[in-house]
C-alpha cells in the first residue's frame with residue numbers, strides 16, 4: 001500500500017523500491033531510475049533513494065516511503081534537491097532501535113528526518129574542533145520547534161581533537177560518530193549508528209541536567225510556563241553543585257530576589273549559541289547586562305559581581321538553548337524597563353534577521369565549504385542535468401554491511 005503512494009510520488013515502478021535486499025535488486029532500482037531520467041525532481045529522488053537502497057540503508061528508505069504519504073513528508077523529500085544538503089542517514093540497526101509507534105507516526109517521523117538533514121555541505125574540514133562547536137541548521141522548524149526569525153533547529157557538531165578527519169554530532173548523552181560517509185549529487189551523506197534525538201523541552205532538559213535549578217524554578221509561580229512558552233530563549237543553568245554551594249545564602253533571599261537572580265540567568269527572546277556569546281551585548285530577562293570572557297581555561301559568563309564557567313554549552317531546546325554553568329550568578333538587581341526593551345529589540349531583530357545557511361563556528365578558519373551567501377540557486381541538483389556521483393560508503397562501522405558503489409551519471413547507471 002505504501003509503495004503505491006510512493007511510486008506515484010516518485011513516478012517509478014513499485015518493484016524497483018520494493019526489492020531492495022540484494023545487489024541485483026539494487027541494480028534494478030538504479031536502472032529504473034536511470035531509465036526514466038529526464039532530470040526532474042522525481043527522477044532525482046528515485047536516484048537518491050536507489051543509491052541509499054544500494055548502500056543497504058533499506059530501513060531509511062522505508063521511512064522515506066512512509067513520510068511520502070503526507071504533504072509534509074513530500075515537501076521534505078522535495079526539498080532535498082534544493083541546494084546542497086548534508087544527510088545523516090541512520091543505519092538499519094539504528095532505526096531498529098526506534099519504537100514502532102514512532103516509525104508509524106508519519107508526522108513525527110517527518111520531524112525526526114528533518115532533523116537529520118543540514119541545509120548545506122558539511123565536512124570535517126569546516127567543523128570546529130572540540131571543545132568549540134559548529135552550529136548547523138537542519139530542516140526542522142515550526143510547531144513545537146519554533147525559533148525567532150523562523151530559523152530551523154540546529155545540530156551541534158565538533159571535531160574530536162584527536163581525530164581531525166571526522167566530526168561528531170554532539171548529544172547530551174554521548175556523541176554520534178559520522179565517520180562513514182559518501183557523496184551523492186548535491187548530498188553529503190553520513191551513516192550514523194544512532195537516531196538523533198529531537199530537541200527537548202526546557203522542563204526535560206533542566207530536570208535532568210540541573211534538578212535543583214528545576215526545583216528553584218518551580219518555586220516561582222508561572223516561571224516554568226514562561227520559559228517553556230518563550231519564543232526563543234537562552235538559559236545559563238547552574239548545575240546542582242553550584243546551587244548546593246550557595247544554598248544557605250539563597251535561603252536568605254525572598255521570592256522577589258530569587259526571581260531576579262533566576263531572571264539574570266536568562267536571555268529572553270534571543271537564542272545565543274556558544275558561537276555567538278563573545279560577539280554581542282546581551283541583557284538578561286532581569287534587565288541586567290551579561291559579560292562574557294574567554295581565555296585559556298574556558299568560557300565564562302558574568303552578571304554584576306558573579307562569574308561562572310560554562311561547563312557544558314549548546315544543549316539544544318525546542319525553543320532555544322541551555323548552557324550549564326558551575327556557579328550561580330547571584331545578582332539580585334533588576335531593571336524591568338531594560339528587560340522589556342531588550343526583549344522588544346530581540347523581537348524586532350528576529351523579524352529582519354538573516355543568517356547564512358553556513359556553519360557558524362567559533363573559529364574564523366571554519367567557514368562554509370560553499371555557497372553561504374550567493375542568491376543564485378543553480379545547483380546542478382535541481383536543474384535538468386542532475387548528476388549523482390558514486391555513492392561509496394566505507395564500512396568501518398557497519399558490521400556486515402556490503403557497500404555497493406553505484407554511479408549514475410547523466411542517466412547512465414554503472415554498478416561496480
Ligand SMILES: *[C@@H]1O[C@H](CO)[C@@H](O)[C@H](O)[C@H]1NC(C)=O
Nearest residue numbers: 083119137138139152357372
Ligand atoms: C536553505 O538554504 C537556502 C539557500 O541558502 C535558503 O534559501 C533556504 O531557505 C534554506 N532552507 C532552510 C530550511 O533553512
Ligand SMILES: *[C@@H]1O[C@H](CO)[C@@H](O)[C@H](O)[C@H]1NC(C)=O
Nearest residue numbers: 107108111142143144145201
Ligand atoms: C508538540 O508537543 C506536544 C507534547 O509533546 C505533542 O503532544 C504535540 O503533538 C506536538 N505538536 C507538534 C505539532 O509536533
Ligand SMILES: *[C@@H]1O[C@H](CO)[C@@H](O)[C@H](O)[C@H]1NC(C)=O
Nearest residue numbers: 141142143146149150151152
Ligand atoms: C517559516 O518558513 C517556512 C519555510 O520557508 C514557511 O513555510 C513558513 O511560512 C515560515 N513561517 C513564518 C512564521 O514565517
Ligand SMILES: *[C@@H]1O[C@H](CO)[C@@H](O)[C@H](O)[C@H]1NC(C)=O
Nearest residue numbers: 130159160161162163168175
Ligand atoms: C576522540 O576519539 C578518541 C579515539 O577515537 C576517543 O577515545 C575519545 O573518546 C574521543 N573524544 C571525544 C571527546 O569524543
Ligand SMILES: *[C@@H]1O[C@H](CO)[C@@H](O)[C@H](O)[C@H]1NC(C)=O
Nearest residue numbers: 123124165166179180181394
Ligand atoms: C570520510 O571518511 C573517511 C574515512 O573515515 C575520512 O578520511 C574522510 O575525511 C571522510 N570525509 C568526510 C567528508 O568527512
Ligand SMILES: *[C@@H]1O[C@H](CO)[C@@H](O)[C@H](O)[C@H]1NC(C)=O
Nearest residue numbers: 226227230266268285340343
Ligand atoms: C519575555 O518578555 C516578554 C515580554 O516582556 C514577557 O511576556 C515574558 O514573560 C518574558 N519571558 C521571560 C522568561 O522572562
Ligand SMILES: *[C@@H]1O[C@H](CO)[C@@H](O)[C@H](O)[C@H]1NC(C)=O
Nearest residue numbers: 252253254255256257258332
Ligand atoms: C525582598 O527584599 C527586597 C530587599 O530587601 C525588598 O526590597 C523587597 O520588597 C522584598 N520583597 C518581598 C516580596 O518581600
Ligand SMILES: *[C@@H]1O[C@H](CO)[C@@H](O)[C@H](O)[C@H]1NC(C)=O
Nearest residue numbers: 276277278279280281282289
Ligand atoms: C557592546 O557595548 C559596548 C559598550 O556599549 C560597545 O562598545 C560595543 O561595541 C558593543 N559590542 C557589540 C558587539 O555590539
Ligand SMILES: *[C@@H]1O[C@H](CO)[C@@H](O)[C@H](O)[C@H]1NC(C)=O
Nearest residue numbers: 293294295296297298300307
Ligand atoms: C579566565 O577568566 C576567568 C574569569 O574571569 C578567571 O577566573 C580565570 O582565572 C581566567 N583564566 C586565566 C588563565 O586567565
Ligand SMILES: *[C@@H]1O[C@H](CO)[C@@H](O)[C@H](O)[C@H]1NC(C)=O
Nearest residue numbers: 303304305306330331332333
Ligand atoms: C560589586 O562589587 C563592588 C565592588 O566590590 C561593590 O561595590 C558592589 O556593591 C557589588 N555589586 C553587587 C551587585 O553586589
Ligand SMILES: *[C@@H]1O[C@H](CO)[C@@H](O)[C@H](O)[C@H]1NC(C)=O
Nearest residue numbers: 128129130131132362363364
Ligand atoms: C576555540 O575557539 C577559540 C575562540 O575562537 C580559539 O581561541 C580556540 O583556539 C579554539 N579552540 C580549538 C580547539 O580550536
Ligand SMILES: *[C@@H]1O[C@H](CO)[C@@H](O)[C@H](O)[C@H]1NC(C)=O
Nearest residue numbers: 083084370371376377378379
Ligand atoms: C553546491 O556545492 C557545489 C560543489 O561544492 C558548488 O559548486 C555549488 O555552488 C553549491 N551550490 C549551492 C547552491 O550552494
